[in-house]
Amino acid sequence: MEKLPLGLALDLRKVVPYKTGSWRTQMPVHVMQTPPCTFSCPINNDIRGFLRILADKENFVDAWNILTRTNPLPAICGRVCPHPCEEGCNRRDLDYPLAINCAERAVGDYAIDKKLDHRKEHITPRQEKIAIVGSGPAGLSCAFHLAKRGFKVKIFEAEHQPGGMLRWGIPTFRLPREVLDYEINAILKLGIELECNVRVGVNIPMDQLTNEYKAVFLGMGASIGTRIEVPGDDAQGVYSGVEFLKEINSGKQIDLGKDVVIVGGGNTALDCARVAKRLGANTSIVYRRTRVEMPALSEEIDEALEERIMFRYHTNPTQILAEDGKVVGMLCVQMEMKEADASGRARPAAIAGSEKVIPADTIILATGQAVDYEGIELNKRDEKWISTDNYLQTSIPGVFAGGDAVLGLETVSAAIGQGLRAAQNIEDYIAGTLQNTLSRPPVVLSKDLNTIYYETQRRFSKQGLPVHERLKGMKEIYSNFEPEEIVKESDRCLSCGLCFQCNNCLMYCPDNAVNIISGTGKYTFDLDFCKGCGICSKECPCHYIHMTLE
Amino acid sequence: MLKQIEGSQAVADAVALCRPNVISAYPITPQTHIVEDLATIVAEGRLDTEFLNVESEFAAASVVLGASAAGARTYTATTSQGLLLMTEVLYCIAGMRLPIVLTCANRAISAPLSIWNDHQDSMSIRDSGWIQIHAENNQEAADLHFQAYKIAEKTFLPVMVCMDGFILTHAFEPVDIPDQDKVDDFLPAFRPRATVDPMYPRGLGLFADPRFYMEMRYIIHRAMEKSENTIKEVHEEFNKAFGRKSGGLLKTYKLENADVVIVAMGSVVGTIKDTIDLLEEKGKSVGLLQICSFRPFPRKQVYQLLKDKENIVVVEKALSLGRGGILGSDVRWSFPRTEQTDRKISNFVAGLGGRDITTDDLAAMVERVEKEHVEFDFLGLNRDLILERDL
Amino acid sequence: MMKTAVEFDKKNLLASGHRACGGCAQALACRMVLDAAGKNTIACVATGCLEVFSGPYPDPSWRIPFLHSLFENSAAVAAGVEVAYRALKKAPVNVLAMGGDGSTADIGFQCISGMFERGHNVLYVCYDNEAYMNTGVQRSSFTPFGAKTTTTPAGNRFHKKDLPQLAVVHGVPYVATATVDDYHDLQRKVKTALSIHGPKYLHVYAPCPLGWGHAGDMSIAISRLAKETCLFPVYEIKDGKLVSVVKIPVKKPVEEYLKVQGRFRHLFKKGVPTTEVELIQEIANQNIERFNL
Structure with a gap:
């Protein structure tokens, strides 16, 4: 036993600390949770991850690498995605949600600017061949993720160019074609074979695909524009929305006349209206409900309003009027809203005797789309969409499907998400372990955060061209963003559910029981000394530290 | 150099020669000249030290505690109420084994308020772990300080040099104040054992749970017992260096063949010696x-010297209220229990609160103990002043 | 993103292994103070929670020289250390004196006053947990109005002693208050204090889970609430002039602070505040006016 020193004066360098960890009844643990942005994102992009790389290191390359782990089309999504991630963003309860969409676009644009390629070095080639039908977002995503897994992938595209709705359905002022081409090419560079002008089911039978390939992914989209039945819709000058956009996007000239009326409230209707406006027509949108019920993105409605497109709400076409077989106008009836229908939206009902004529030289019925099933036999849902099981497998074993053809009309990101999940499932299917599903950690809600540690900061707002400039042509409205501003915006990320090295746990632990692992910036708990007081958990801004009973 | 100076001045000069690094005092309750004289010495530049006049004796003791823990040779002086106010710190100093030297100009303690001499103040802290050495006269008082530092710094026990207030402190006597070189030769520089120093971080004044406390107190007790040897050695060294027999554990005067032995300490010893001489003339x-x-x-030494004596009388200037004499008890305890009954050990309390002890008083006392064994009594008590109902 | 930058001092000079209760803000505050002061520091500590939990033989938590003597003399002991260093002409060292609110405001105040008056180059740090916690929550002169302690079972009738102001009138060149939740501010004040020659007084607010009746994990939150309700103004006085005040843009009602602590629970009858709460709000209002919070 150590002898007592004179006067009990102790050499402090020789002290063996008393281990207070035995007092503990609860202990802190690090729990990486799902941030609400990732949870809301149909692709489950690691938004927190790429934003932190931007904020901490200003590293756009790594940000792009993180983003393209899930989403191979960031520059496209950064332009056309309705960004449900931002709706999830917990910063909404502090000030404003983070401009995730802009950050994503900036990262995608950076990759285009620097001509970045997807990394191939970790890919182990496999012999299995997979066929992808359709080169829209779902097909591209599925092809990309399968190629990353080493499969031999071949895409069959019906049109002469890849892209599907991205190319034929979205106007260039929303998605410049060089962006589209770059991101598609980047995917194809992974060694994916693309065959255009092949319609599966017509030029090549389904059986052949199922025989030749280990698995098939159907991402054929909803390429047929469907119209509501309006008497007189066979007149010249009546288009479906899909049809109209495809004509325009193929570079064809259409004589729209003076007045263009678009029927519908979805994104296609708005795209049609904005294209027509740019072609110089006097454009109005006819919609039987109100703006609130419109499926189109609020942002896009705002932009359309800025562009002086007229919205006629509570208006429903009853007849298309034609003279000499050519459209001259549309007879419409005024609607009123009744109790909600099955879709949850107020049900419109016609007000008797409120009919009036809207003059029109061109009428675009952007009221729906359908899947082109020609030569493909499989089970359907609601007789419209492809029916799949939980693993996105169709009624034909080994044939998977995703995108608009399965979802009905959904977003680009939803299609990419399904492409990703289909790729994962196809891999499992080939491995024979399809039943496996991954559980996801719980989502961090804003009530879980200790927001005292976050500063309120101005949200990044993108500046578009003035309206008169926009209407001069099909030029993109928003030019590329300043990287510094995007870095600043990224720093607004609250890092929900993941440590961002704020040092609170380190500094607030009364027992110094939190240590930094040198070189990594990560923290560990020293359970020899932790008394389980819970300060670290309470003062963790991002809910990364949880207390559990021992 | 022989100087005709006041006792306080002699002590101040002696302390200055010991080159303390830090002096802190509150020379008020009651006042002593020692600190004032030291202040003058420092102000005149004769001593390079940090002189700190603080707000109370308690603070003075605390300051020297801190300074000593930081490695400084320290000094403070006090008396009476001031010593009582210091008490808490004094125990702490002893427990921390800090070799601080303190001069106690012994005086009475309140109430009633008295500023005159007796030993009740230092007696009240006799169990604190401080070495207490009593001076007979001013020369010894001065000399004891050189020895005190040496004893303290050898044993790591604090030393209290007790000298009678007024009787010595305010008395002018010829005192030999040695040269600095001589003192420096006798008293080497202080080498502390454990200090607060960022280079060698140490914890001082740790708290001890029941596993350690008793051992720590035992160690101090043993160190106190063993310091007897150090006191003796230092005394002998001093004798050799300075040619004077100041200090030590005990001194005797005409003890051999004495029928009656008076045991006492402090300045009253001078009067006792006179009395002994007077009684000798009368054949006693x-x-x-x-x-x-x-x-x-x-x-042990007390026993050795007194074991053959039949008639012993202890005269002391302190009182344990409700118990009696303190020095008397200690002297009795020096004898093995079986031998205590074989002899007369009388005990008188005298001179409280500055009451004079005269040769007549002492002669009367000797006369009385020759006749009877006085277990305990007061010398020179004026019973006419006492109301019976107050007793 | 963070309100605070990520600069800090963390040297663990008050090391793990101390016996403070879980969530003790005093342990935290002391470590922050020592880490800011650095290794070239000697701490003179008064008896109290801090000394008892950090200084038991044979495994104290101090990693800098530590000197404990008594309950009421840490300022005088520190003065002694300081003069000794001067007398021995040793390399300059930071001398800290520390104590809880009892040893500072009550029993040890005389020594502090003397240390201030003599102008020792000592930083006195008071860890204010508003009662004698070590001995079982007895009232001190820092106990706030209304608080329940074991010696004020019906709530304290007296108002808290304004010791920082007393330090100012002593002519102390640097007087500051701080809280543990803002360690940048706290550590900056320690460094500022140590850069000034002469006596310094730093008053650190240190919630006590045991004595105040709150969960251990609430120490930081309560410390912040004290600031936000303006019951504990955080400021800095140099040479008698108020040089900085932590402004409270959104002032919270004192109820928010009182309701989370057991020692104020009796001020609410079935959740309804009694008149005492109004009086406490009045204290906050006076602080707001006085410091222009």
């Missing part, structure tokens, strides 16, 4: 045992 054989070191109490 009276001797003296002078206690120099009250703590540690040199029990």
